Amino acid sequence: MDTVAPAPPAPAVPARQPRASLWALRVLLTGQLLAVLAQPVLAGLFLTGDVDAITGHGLIGSLLPLLGLLVVGGASAYVLGGRGRLWVLPAAVVLFLAEGLQVxxxxxxxxxxxxxxxxxxxxxxxxxxIWVWSSSARRPR
Structure with a gap:
């Protein structure tokens, strides 16, 4: 009676995970968040009588679409090159368009x-x- 030996297991190929692209997206989104959070503070200062605060509000607001475009680039690298979550790229594009409309x-x-x-x-x-710093962002699709 012939017994057939089971085939040896195939070597495990590690799933390709977003690493450099994730770190780039983290840095870009954190920088954008800092600029976004400065906006209501500057608007509030203007409303309380600091008329010079509106200059900073306008300057940062005008730069936000540029930051948004950089985030779209980072999201593209994360999704296309890093095999990250698919929803991140359209979300970044919508945020970029909203910032342009906001200006x-x-x-x-x-x-x-x-x-x-x-x-x-x-x-x-x-x-x-918050999401980009979570463990969920590290998981490949």
Whole structure:
């Protein structure tokens, strides 16, 4: 009676995980979050009488779409090169577009749109930054 020996197990190939791209995305999102969190502080200072604070608010606000574009680049590297979560790239693009719209609404002084959109941008930025530092962001798709 012939017995067939089981085939040896195939060598385990480690799943490719996002590493450098994840760290780049972490740094970019954290930097963007700091700039985003400065915005309500500067607006509040302006409303309490520090008229010079609006200059900083406008400058940081004008730079936020540039930071958003860098985040889109980092998200692209994370998703495409690092095999990260797919939802991160469209979320970064939507945040970038919202920041561009926010700048336009601010300079147009359309506060009924500028303030709620700002709250949404702060919320998404905080949640995105919390997520990117979580263990879930390290897992490959």
């Amino acid at each position: 336009g609404m601010g300079y147009a002084r359309t506060l009924q749109m500028h303030i709620p959109l700002g709250v949404a941008i702060v919320t998404v930025s905080v949640l995105s930054t």
